[in-house]
Amino acid sequence: MDSKKTRPLAFDYDQSAMVWVIPLMILAALTFNITALTMPFLEIKIGLAPVENYSIPHTVHLMWFEFKVYLIAVLVAGFSLVFPFVKLLLLICGWYLPLTEHRRGRVLSVLGALGRWSLLDVFVALVLIVLAHDQGRLFVTGVKPGLALFLAAIIIAMITGDIMHRLHDRTSVDQPVPRRAKQLSPLMTWGVPVLALAALGTLVASLQAPYLKITAWFLDRTEYSILGTIQALIEESDFIFGFAVAMFLVIMPSLRVLLIGGAWWWRGDPLKLFRISGVLRVVERWAMLDVFALAIGLFLLEGGNLVPIEHRSGVWLLLAAVVSTVVLSKVAGSLILWSSTERPADGQNGGAAPMDVSKPS
Numbered sequence: 001m002d003s004k005k006t007r008p009l010a011f012d013y014d015q016s017a018m019v020w021v022i023p024l025m026i027l028a029a030l031t032f033n034i035t036a037l038t039m040p041f042l043e044i045k046i047g048l049a050p051v052e053n054y055s056i057p058h059t060v061h062l063m064w065f066e067f068k069v070y071l072i073a074v075l076v077a078g079f080s081l082v083f084p085f086v087k088l089l090l091l092i093c094g095w096y097l098p099l100t101e102h103r104r105g106r107v108l109s110v111l112g113a114l115g116r117w118s119l120l121d122v123f124v125a126l127v128l129i130v131l132a133h134d135q136g137r138l139f140v141t142g143v144k145p146g147l148a149l150f151l152a153a154i155i156i157a158m159i160t161g162d163i164m165h166r167l168h169d170r171t172s173v174d175q176p177v178p179r180r181a182k183q184l185s186p187l188m189t190w191g192v193p194v195l196a197l198a199a200l201g202t203l204v205a206s207l208q209a210p211y212l213k214i215t216a217w218f219l220d221r222t223e224y225s226i227l228g229t230i231q232a233l234i235e236e237s238d239f240i241f242g243f244a245v246a247m248f249l250v251i252m253p254s255l256r257v258l259l260i261g262g263a264w265w266w267r268g269d270p271l272k273l274f275r276i277s278g279v280l281r282v283v284e285r286w287a288m289l290d291v292f293a294l295a296i297g298l299f300l301l302e303g304g305n306l307v308p309i310e311h312r313s314g315v316w317l318l319l320a321a322v323v324s325t326v327v328l329s330k331v332a333g334s335l336i337l338w339s340s341t342e343r344p345a346d347g348q349n350g351g352a353a354p355m356d357v358s359k360p361s
Contacts, residue, residue, distance in 0.1 A: 006099065008095070008097060008098050008099075009096075009104065009164065009167060010022070010096050012167070018163075018167060022091075022095055022160060022164060023095070025156055025160040025163075026088055026091055026092060026095075026157075026160055028156055029084075029088055029153045029154075029160065030085075030088050030153075032149045032150070032152050032153035033084050033085065033088075033149075033153040033157075036145075036146045036149035036150035036153060037055070037057065037081070037146070037150070038146075039149070040053040040055045040058075040144045041054050041055050041056070041121075041122075041125045041146045041150070042125055042129070042141050042143060042144060042147065043140075043141065043142040043144060044132075044140070044142075045139075045140045046140075046307050047139075054125060054128065056076065056077075056080045056121050056150070057081070060073050060076055060077045063076065072298055072301065075298075076120060076121055076298070079117040079118050079120050080118055080120055080150075083114065083117070083118055084118050084153065084154060087114075087118075087157055087161070088157060090107055091157070091160060091161060091164060093107075094108060094164060094168075095164065101172050104168055105165075105168060105172070108165045108168060109165070111161050112161050112162065112165060112281075112285045113285065115154070115157060115158045115161060115285065116158065116248075116285060116286065116288050116291055117291055118154045119151070119248075119288065119291055120291055120294060120295055120298070121150075121295075122147065122150060122151055122154070123288075123291060123292050123295035124295045124298055124299050125147055126229070126241055126245065127212065127229070127295065127299050129141050129143065129232075129233065129236060129238065129241070130228075130229045130232045130233065131212065131224070131307065131309070133222075133232040133236060134220065134222070134232075135219050135220055139214075139219055139307060143238060147241075148240065151240070151244065158285065158286070162282055162285065191331055192261075192264045192328070192331055192332050195324065195327060195328040195331055196257055196260060196261045196264070196332075198328075199321065199324040199327075200254075200257050202317060202321040203253055203257065203321045203325070205317045206226065206289075206314060206317035206321040207225065207226045207227050207250060208225050208226075208314075209225055209312065209313050209317045210223030210224055210225045210228070210312040210313070210314050211224065211226070211311065211312055211314030211318060212224060212299070212300075212309050212311060212312060212314075212315075213309065213310055213311075213312050214307060214308065215308040216307050219307065223312055226249050226250065226292075226314070226318075227250075229245055230242050230245050230250070233245060247286070248288040249289060252283055252286045252288070253289050253321070255283050255287075256280065256325065257325065259276055259279060259280045260280070260328055260329065263276045263277070264332065289322050289325070290322045290326075292318070293315075293318050293319055296311075296315060296318065300315075
């Protein structure tokens with residue numbers, strides 16, 4: 001085996017700033033993560049009940065010991081407690097260990113696909129903040145530093161993974177070149193735009209439709225949509241969280257559908273498909289409608305023990321948006337076919353690696 005193929009990624013960038021930037025980013029993510037888990041995310045007070053501290057360990061404890069929802073407890077613990085540390089460990093291994101290109105690429109792809117699920121509990125906390133908006137002293141939430149630190153830790157880890165994947169692509173000796181796609185069937189050719197319109201339509205509808213409503217008689221029975229969630233967070237002066245929700249649930253999911261539409265439009269241009277696929281690979285990692293949908297499901301199971309709530313039509317529209325986008329990605333995957341026998345000429349693809357849009361990478 002060629003020794004270059006097992007050369008540590010860090011050695012390929014030992015003359016650039018990345019040799020110390022990547023370790024510092026991993027260290028920052030680790031520090032923020034550990035610190036965040038020692039702090040509450042929120043303080044919650046409802047009616048005459050005592051103040052409750054909301055944090056990831058507390059959530060797991062409630063799910064396992066009080067609500068007996070073992071699968072959900074394992075899910076939250078796995079993605080929000082265990083996986084962030086496993087990811088950082090694997091990023092260190094991917095940076096310093098002499099892995100084969102194929103193995104390192106697979107590790108970075110899996111980490112990129114799973115990374116966003118660590119924000120599951122953050123979305124649950126943000127829903128609590130929104131439901132307490134304008135409820136006076138009967139329902140109060142106080143944001144604690146743990147929430148911002150955890151959000152920062154996950155985002156830094158995700159950015160680090162994206163940068164490492166980009167650096168890996170630049171040094172790969174096995175990058176395929178774009179090649180003109182085979183003749184697609186009429187069903188495939190016209191099925192993609194129909195699915196894209198369906199995905200975009202359900203996405204727009206899910207952004208505007210309310211997903212939860214408080215039913216407690218002593219509280220204002222306000223309904224909130226995703227767009228209403230962003231507005232409420234801004235009105236609460238939680239600008240960072242409002243921006244995060246807008247980016248993860250509005251901008252990136254919309255951009256994902258538009259990029260798939262662009263891939264269909266330029267299906268006869270291999271080079272443009274090649275470039276679109278590189279951007280789409282990154283965008284898919286930051287589009288989090290599926291994570292938010294699961295968070296709403298968890299909140300419907302857990303949140304009712306804090307304050308009476310009921311789901312609204314937005315829950316089903318959100319589910320429809322997630323399913324339609326997944327189906328669209330699967331079908332659109334056949335639009336991009338690549339040769340795996342030679343490397344593209346320098347500068348041909350601008351450093352972006354190809355991907356199959358039928359699955360996250």
